[in-house]
Amino acid sequence: MKKSLIAMGLVVSMMLPSVMSAQKVVCKIKGSDTCLPLSQKFAEVYGNKNAGSGISVVGGGSGVGLAALLSGTTDIAQSSRKMKIDEKLKIQETGKAVKEVVIAYDALSVIVNPSNPINKLTREQLEGIFTGKFSNWKQVGGQDLKIIVYSRETSSGTYEFFKENVLKKKNFATNALLMPATGAIVQSVSQTKGAIGYVGLAYVEKDVKALQVSFDGGKNFITPNVENAMSRKYPITRPLFYYFLTSKEAAFKPLINFILSSEGQKIVLAEGYVPLS
Amino acid sequence: MKVRKIVEKFTEGLLFTSSTVTTIAVLFIVYFLFKSGVGLFSESPVEQGYTLAVNATNPVGALNAKQIKAIFNGDITNWKEVGGKDGEIQLFTLDELSSAYTEEQLGANFEHIPACVNDYVSKNVNVFAFFDSKQFPANFHGRKIKVPKIGVWDFLTGREWYPTSVPVSRFGVLPLILGTLLVTFIAILFALPIGLITAIYMAEIASDRMRKMMKPVIELLAGIPSVVYGFFGLVVLVPAIQKVFNLPVGETALAGSIILAIMALPTIITISEDSIRSAPVALKEASLALGASHWQSLRLVVIPYAKSGILAAFILGIGRAIGETMAVLMVTGNAAVIPHSILEPVRTIPATIAAELGEAPFGGTHFKALFALGIILFIITFIFNSLVELIKSKNSK
Numbered sequence: 001m002k003k004s005l006i007a008m009g010l011v012v013s014m015m016l017p018s019v020m021s022a023q024k025v026v027c028k029i030k031g032s033d034t035c036l037p038l039s040q041k042f043a044e045v046y047g048n049k050n051a052g053s054g055i056s057v058v059g060g061g062s063g064v065g066l067a068a069l070l071s072g073t074t075d076i077a078q079s080s081r082k083m084k085i086d087e088k089l090k091i092q093e094t095g096k097a098v099k100e101v102v103i104a105y106d107a108l109s110v111i112v113n114p115s116n117p118i119n120k121l122t123r124e125q126l127e128g129i130f131t132g133k134f135s136n137w138k139q140v141g142g143q144d145l146k147i148i149v150y151s152r153e154t155s156s157g158t159y160e161f162f163k164e165n166v167l168k169k170k171n172f173a174t175n176a177l178l179m180p181a182t183g184a185i186v187q188s189v190s191q192t193k194g195a196i197g198y199v200g201l202a203y204v205e206k207d208v209k210a211l212q213v214s215f216d217g218g219k220n221f222i223t224p225n226v227e228n229a230m231s232r233k234y235p236i237t238r239p240l241f242y243y244f245l246t247s248k249e250a251a252f253k254p255l256i257n258f259i260l261s262s263e264g265q266k267i268v269l270a271e272g273y274v275p276l277s
Numbered sequence: 278m279k280v281r282k283i284v285e286k287f288t289e290g291l292l293f294t295s296s297t298v299t300t301i302a303v304l305f306i307v308y309f310l311f312k313s314g315v316g317l318f319s320e321s322p323v324e325q326g327y328t329l330a331v332n333a334t335n336p337v338g339a340l341n342a343k344q345i346k347a348i349f350n351g352d353i354t355n356w357k358e359v360g361g362k363d364g365e366i367q368l369f370t371l372d373e374l375s376s377a378y379t380e381e382q383l384g385a386n387f388e389h390i391p392a393c394v395n396d397y398v399s400k401n402v403n404v405f406a407f408f409d410s411k412q413f414p415a416n417f418h419g420r421k422i423k424v425p426k427i428g429v430w431d432f433l434t435g436r437e438w439y440p441t442s443v444p445v446s447r448f449g450v451l452p453l454i455l456g457t458l459l460v461t462f463i464a465i466l467f468a469l470p471i472g473l474i475t476a477i478y479m480a481e482i483a484s485d486r487m488r489k490m491m492k493p494v495i496e497l498l499a500g501i502p503s504v505v506y507g508f509f510g511l512v513v514l515v516p517a518i519q520k521v522f523n524l525p526v527g528e529t530a531l532a533g534s535i536i537l538a539i540m541a542l543p544t545i546i547t548i549s550e551d552s553i554r555s556a557p558v559a560l561k562e563a564s565l566a567l568g569a570s571h572w573q574s575l576r577l578v579v580i581p582y583a584k585s586g587i588l589a590a591f592i593l594g595i596g597r598a599i600g601e602t603m604a605v606l607m608v609t610g611n612a613a614v615i616p617h618s619i620l621e622p623v624r625t626i627p628a629t630i631a632a633e634l635g636e637a638p639f640g641g642t643h644f645k646a647l648f649a650l651g652i653i654l655f656i657i658t659f660i661f662n663s664l665v666e667l668i669k670s671k672n673s674k
Contacts (some may be wrong), residue, residue, distance in 0.1 A: 060635050068638045087638060089326055121551045131350075146525040153611075154441045169438050170350050174452075177528055177610035177622050184511065184607060191516045194525050201477050 013159040023254040024052035027075035031058075031065020032157055033181070034106055034200055035078035037242050038271050045267060046258055062157040069243055070094070076252065077243040080106065080157030097246040101190070103259050105274035107201040107229035108162060108236040109210040111186070113193050118142045120212035120221040123235075126166050129196060132173025150185045150197035158182070162198050198236075201229065202272025208209045229274040235272065240250060305479075310655060322427055322445045325641060328410040328442065329422040330562050337361040339423040342445040348405065349444060356403060364403040371408070395419075407444045427642075431647065438613035438624070440633060440643045448646045452615045454653060457599065458621030459616050460609065461532045464598045467538035469591060472545030476590075479546070480553040481575055499543035507607030510536040515608055517599045522620055528610030530623045534569035536604045541594040548593060551584020580626060585669055599658060602631040626654045 025046070029039050036059040051100050058074075065077035069255050100106070110126060112140035121129075121140060127149055128134040132137060137145045151157040151172055163169060179185045182199050189195040190207035201224060204210045212221035215235040228234035242259075244252055258264050265275040298474065323329065323340040329345065331337060337360055340348075347353040348366055357363045359501035375383070378393050398404050398419035413421070427448060435449020449670035475495075479488050510532055519527030556579045580587075610622025611632065630647050637643040 063638055070639070076285065084638070148526045154439070160441065169443065171346070171442055175612045175614045175622070177526065177612050178624070178632070179611065180606050187511060188515075188528065192526055194518070249602045 013040060016264060017149050023050045024065050025050070025252060025255045026052075026054045027255070028073075029055060029057045029065075029078055030060060030074035031078040032062040032080040032240070033059045034080040034158060034251045035103075035200075038104060038268065039078055040272055041267050041271055042259055042264065043253070044271075046255060049258075050254070051140065065241065069098070069245070074196050075248065076245060078103075079241045079243060080238065081160050081252070082241065083243060099246045099249055100241050101242045101256055101260075102239045102276065103242050104240050104265070104268040105229060106240055106250075107224055107226075107234055107274055108198050108238070109201055109224040110196065110198050110213060110236075111204060112196050113189055114207065114209045115193055116142065116145075116209065118211065119209075120214065122214045122218045123166060125215070126213065127168065127170065128213050129175070130162075130167055130172055132175065139268045145194040148192055148195045149173055150188055150195055151176045151178055152176050152182070152185070153180060154197075157199070158200070162236070165236055165238070166198075166201040175268065176241050200272075201226065201274070224258075226274055230277075240273070288672065295462070303384070305592045305655070307655070310648060310651050313645060314650075314652040315431070317448070317642065317645035317649045318427055320427055320642045320645060321424055322642070323424050324444055324446070325408055325564040327444060328408060328413055328425065330398060330406045330408075330417070330419045331422060332398055332404050333418055333420050334402055335361055335420065336531050337422070338420065339425070340428075341425055342431075342447060343437075345424065345445045346439070346442060346447055349407075367401055367403045368403050368544055369397060369401070369404045369406040375485065382547055411558055427646075432646075436615060438629075440637075440646060446642060448649075449506050450626075450650060450653065453626050454623055454657075455615055456530070456609070456613075457625040457627070457654070457657070459619065459623060460537065460605065460625055461599045462594060463530065463534035463619055464537035464541060465591075465595055467534060468541040468545055468594055468598070471538070472542050472590070472594070473549055473587065475542075475579075476546050476549035476553060477580075478589075480550045481571075481579070495543050496547050498539070499547075503540065503601060503603040504607070506540055507604035510604060510608035513629065518620075524620055526610065526622065528608055528617045528622050530609060530616055530621060532623070533605045534619065536608055537598040539600060540604060541597045544597055545590045545594040548590035549583070549587045552583040555586070556582040588665055588669055592662060595659060595661055599661075600654065602627040602628055606631055626650050630654075 029043070031217065032225040036057065039057045043057050047055060057078075060068075062077075062079040062081050062144045063080055065074060066083060068074035069089055070087070090097075092164070110121065116137070117232065118137065118140065125134070125140045129140065130149055130151070132149075134140055135147055137143050137147055149172070151162075161171075163172065179197075182203050185197040185199055186203055186208055189197045195252070204224075212223050212225050213234075213236065214221045222228050222234045224234050224236070229237045242256070260276070265277070268275045280377055323345075329340075335356065340359060343658070344353065344359050348359070349368065353359060354366055354592065356366055366391075374390070374393060374397070377397060383393060389536060390412050394412050395414050395416070395418055396408065398406050404419075424445065432448055432450060433454075434451055436451050437447040437449045438452060439447040448639065462612055468500050481492065507569065511528075514532050514535060515529075517527075517529035518524065518529060518532050545575065560578055560582060561574055564578045605625050606628040609628065611624045611628055612622040613624045613629075614622070616623045630650055633643065634647050637647060
């Protein structure tokens with residue numbers, strides 16, 4: 001009698017967690033380093049709320065995440081750029097379909113050394129600086145000082161976005177310094193007088209100065225901040241994506257719903273990204 | 278008796294298997310490297326799945342990657358400059374398509390795009406269209422542009438490294454090769470004398486207590502992760518170089534060389550010291566007995582004896598320096614330009630592979646180009662090793 005009671009208790013206690021967390025999600029998220037801190041926070045908060053969930057988050061870059069999704073080694077690919085045509089073609093070849101969800105926005109700030117008197121630039125001036133047409137701050141109304149361009153590596157989603165959005169698909173100057181991480185750009189800009197670079201809004205700190213930019217030929221200069229990015233007034237804003245196979249949509253639905261809920265979007269704001277609404 | 282024989286046979290078999298497996302593994306990796314890298318030269322530089330086209334009356338039939346890049350960059354704006362008739366080049370991509378046609382014309386599911394592309398290209402004489410290959414209809418009225426495949430010579434002597442550029446990628450590795458050689462060469466210039474002097478000091482001059490203290494410290498240097506060296510370089514060395522030489526930018530070949538020299542030191546010191554210490558005492562005593570001073574016998578007897586060991590240390594030091602990725606990636610600035618002095622930013626081959634391989638689409642042109650870079654690095658190291666072997670065999674005669 002006693003034994004069977006214990007056995008019953010054991011069975012019930014084993015079942016309990018699974019009953020409690022009908023919402024539990026077990027998955028792997030991999031990809032963009034820009035999305036990394038955000039996904040980690042989502043995983044942490046969601047895991048605490050829904051016992052039994054196991055969400056592991058790995059960086060490596062948007063391309064790595066999407067390649068892992070193709071080869072089936074990750075469940076969700078986080079990406080700071082839209083899927084490319086050849087990646088889509090490869091998915092099609094395997095006969096699977098992919099679902100795309102925008103989870104948040106990210107705004108890029110153009111940063112310079114705090115000792116630089118320049119406070120604002122137009123898109124055309126930025127294009128000139130980053131493509132190498134302008135090589136001295138004098139040419140955009142600053143001091144007589146050589147411009148040192150810092151950029152992310154060619155394969156980063158941030159690089160592609162900046163190139164498409166600000167340089168209108170023109171190529172960066174060959175002498176641009178390509179840094180392996182956003183943190184390295186902030187570090188270098190803070191210690192190099194003539195430096196200019198671009199980083200996510202969340203990375204701007206007191207050692208560097210974020211510039212106001214104008215995309216309408218100098219009529220309106222917009223300060224990069226969450227408010228302006230949310231209202232889409234700030235022009236250098238990009239969506240961040242989650243990609244997963246449509247066949248697995250049902251399994252991840254609770255997590256996606258959580259991210260898109262007002263609670264999830266609060267996390268987005270708290271982490272320094274731009275919420276969807 | 279029999280048992281011993283079996284054990285001996287077994288041991289022999291074990292040794293044979295382990296060395297065979299090692300050799301096969303190495304050969305397999307080399308095979309993989311070459312197989313992935315050589316594939317680059319049968320690839321087109323145009324982004325996969327895309328096609329470039331012009332109006333049927335346009336005499337231009339083929340363009341090379343450099344010309345296409347210049348056109349899309351806005352550096353070439355007239356067909357005359359690429360061998361066509363006088364007329365301003367009109368770029369035509371998805372952006373222009375959506376502004377030239379209404380949504381109705383394009384169709385609810387964009388099913389009419391091919392027809393619109395066809396229409397636009399046949400109506401505009403100076404058009405240069407860049408579209409997904411599937412958007413070109415079967416009865417296309419324009420002419421598709423031929424783009425030559427990536428050539429070995431172009432790859433080796435090209436000066437532009439734009440691996441992700443659209444519509445054509447540019448793989449010119451000359452700046453990367455020169456950057457790698459420069460950084461390695463300067464690093465060895467620093468590391469070899471310092472390493473050799475330290476090794477001689479530790480082997481011959483230092484007291485036992487001193488040596489017991491120094492040796493573990495130097496060996497500890499080898500255990501520090503390279504990213505730590507890189508970060509140290511970025512926050513300490515880079516600003517220091519910028520100040521000392523009064524440069525606009527501190528991320529230079531020199532910073533990379535110094536970090537690499539520090540990283541190569543433990544290898545060079547440990548191996549040279551061991552080989553100097555392995556000189557027979559009898560040789561040294563004979564030299565001293567003949568009246569040579571300590572310094573003379575060191576210079577004329579011990580060091581010549583240890584020469585092959587020192588050479589080995591040199592090779593391993595170079596190996597460490599030339600293949601190092603992370604530390605160099607963080608301090609050299611990674612600008613793909615041909616360096617004119619050691620106070621300019623450079624981009625090395627290992628840093629390029631490390632920075633880009635993670636994001637390159639698997640099996641794509643960029644991916645193959647990075648493996649081709651790996652082949653170049655392999656060949657450079659191979660040449661270095663063979664040279665040293667050659668010198669060694671000449672000396673021992």
